[in-house]
Amino acid sequence: MPASPSSVTASGPAVAVSGLVMRYADKVAVDQLDLVVERRTITAVLGPNGAGKTTTLETCEGYRKAQAGTVRVLGLDPQSQRRDLLPRIGVMLQDGGAWSGVRAMEMLRHIARLHAEPLDVDVLGERLGLGDCGRTPYRRLSGGQQQRLKLALAVVGRPELVFVDEPTAGMDPAARRTTWELLQEMRADGVTVVLTTHHMDEAERLADQIHIIDRGRMIVSGSPLQLTRGGTSTIRLVVTKPFPEGAPDLLQAALGHRLEVRTISDVSLLITGPADSTTLATVSAWCEQHGVLPESLQLGQRNLEDVFLELTGRELVT
Amino acid sequence: MSTGLFTPRPGAAPLWRQVCAQASMESRLMLRNGEQLLLAVVIPVMVLIGGVEGAAHLDLSLSHRPIDEFAPGVLALAVMSTAFTSLAIATGFERRYGVIKRLGSSPLPRSGLLLGKVGALLLVELLQILVISVVALVMGWEPHPSLLAALVVIVAGTAAFASLGLFVAGVLRAEATLAAANLVYLLLMAGGAVVLPSSAYGAFGGVTRFLPSGALGDGLRRAFWSGEVPWSSLLVLVVWAGAGAALTARTFKWE
Structure with missing residues (x-):
């Protein structure tokens, strides 16, 4: 049955997950996760491989039963009301074929x-550029063509909400841009888009809201601007041999309280805050004083990679 | 409200339309596949021609003319190949390739998927029956059938073999399903009283009568020889269908 117009314009969040817990055998895949997706937005769920992104999405799609917590998608329970829900959502799976x-x-x-x-x-x-390969059997499509077809399958039913799991994996740069434009056009036409990715540029460029997940936990949520604090600068320092003990604290003292020094490992650290020309000079003077040789000294804008690194002490892309 | 290309208009098609789409898709895929077509049409026609030719040189102690023995038997073989072997292999690979998972997030419910598969089986069987009957009639087949009895036997045989085929596809991996479904097909073709009547198997005939292959073969032969309803064969097929359905319901996982 076609959905009534009232259900299409219904209020309330598109997705509301609270206290979700999912375990496999001995491993906790999702740990007390809360997630709210507002309608007509693009929401990115960002995190490294194995963070629990796919498990969370597949629970919203009704493939898996929540072991604890509640999941509501368009106000429906994806398990008990799956037949009502499925015609209204589009799903792009990573492994479905x-x-x-x-x-x-x-x-x-x-x-x-x-x-x-x-x-x-x-x-x-x-x-989606499927014209050229329209008569090609699925097994002979390239990885990127298969991805584009899978995306088309997810949106062809004119859904209110689409879940796209790693949509641009295996796509060439041109296809990635086409995909981004398509998702943005869908948002403009009133569709809610939830995507997972481990590309921070994809999340930063597309999403209204970003949720960063690590080891099954939500570690931070916000708009790209909020998360990157409006483009604060960062300095990444990597040295050739371990810092002498206590040296990073002395660097913090030398830089003052407006800049924050975080030790990432015994040979690398990250300085965040409003850097200027004297900051670099202070850092090199400190290196000289402690007899450490910089292997790389990178000045940049604070991005989602840095946010992830600061919050977890690990790199996002593994 | 302005409408763009993607303005939501969600909704499922009526179930019967979804089932028709699924049946047409699956039957097209079955007929497109070279090995499947071999199994569905080429092998039965070869068995028909070879069997009738061979019977001229061998004493098979048949009660009817060879063509009248072989034509219903080969129809039974064709039903078995589609309902059991083709269905098991196709379903096994659908699970492996994530097709069933993909369809799981579409509006098509599991019951619709199952009905679509049944529809595809019946379509392919119809095609097989047409081709084999034409070849048999050209070779001089003179049936005295009850078409209703034949139809009931074919439906019961399809139910029995399809439930067993789904059982195999549900418990084994795709490659193991491929091997097992072909092996069982070959064993039943040779020793299952499908092409030749169970009476041709001597003492072993008493056992083959109770196999789904023997029941389907004997049932079709009786339906085409005299037009009588072969109640005993039907009963055997219904029991197999019930057992297969129960096993499948307990073990089958769509994904």
Whole structure:
């Protein structure tokens, strides 16, 4: 049955997850996670591999039952009200596929037929560059073509909400841009988009809200601007041999309280705050004084990589 | 409100339309695949021609003319190949390739997927029956059938073999399903009283009568020889279908 117009314009968040816990055998994949996604936004769930992103999404899609906590998607329980929910959402899975012998456009047409008022498959295929490989069997599509087809399958049913899991994995730069434009156009047309990624540039560029997840826990949420504090500068210092004991504290003292020094490892540290030309001079003087040789000294804008590094002490891209 | 290309208009198609789409998709894929087509049409036709030719030189102590023995038996073989072997292999690889997982987030419910599979089986079987019947009639087949009895036997046989095929696809990995489904097909073709009547197997015939292959073969032969309803064969097929469905319901995982 086509959804009534009232359900399309319904209020309340698109996704509301609270206290979600998911365990596999001996490992906790999701640990007391809270997540709220407002309608008509692009929300990025960012985190390293194994952070619990896919498990969280698959719970929202009704593939997995929440072991603790509550999950509501468009106000529905994805398990007990799955049949009502599924026609209203679009899903792009990381591991879901197609028959090996099915042709690309044939697959798209098939999924379109399962919906009440699907998009024009030729228009959508054209938008995602599937025109050239429309008659190619799925098994002979390149990785990037398979990704584009999977994205098309997720949006062809004109959903209110799409979950796209690592949408641009394996895509070339041109296809990534096409995908980003498509997701932005969907938001402008009133669709809610939830995407997972481990590319911070993708999250920073697309998302209205970013949730960073690590080891199954939400470590920080906010808009890209809030998270990067409006582009504070950072200095990353890596040296050739370990710092002498107590040296980072002396550097903090030398730089003053407006800048923050964080030790990342025994050979690297991160300085965050309003840096100026004297900051670099202070750092090199400190290096000389303690007999350490800089291997690299990088000045940049604070980005999501730095946020992740500061909060977890580890690099985002593993 | 302005409308763009992606303005939401969510909703599922009516279930019957989804089932038709699924049945048409799955039957097209079955017929596109070279090995499947071999199994579905080429091997049965070869068995029909070879069997009738061979029977001219061998004493198989058949009660009817060879073509009248072989034509219903080969129809039974064709049903078995599609409902059991093709279904098991296709379902095994659908699980492996994540097709079933992908369909799991579409509006198509599991019941619709199952109905679509049944529809695809019946479509392919219809095609097989047409091709094999035409070849058999050209070779001089003279059936005296009850078409209703034949239809009931075919449906019961399809149910029995499909439930067993899904059971195999549900408990084994895709490659193991491929091997097992082909092996069982070959064993039943040779020793399961499907192409030749159970009476041709001597003392072993008493056992083959109770196999789904023997029941399907004997049932179709009786339906095409005299037009009688083969109640005993039907009963055997229904019991197998019930057992297969119970096993599948307990063990099958879609993903």
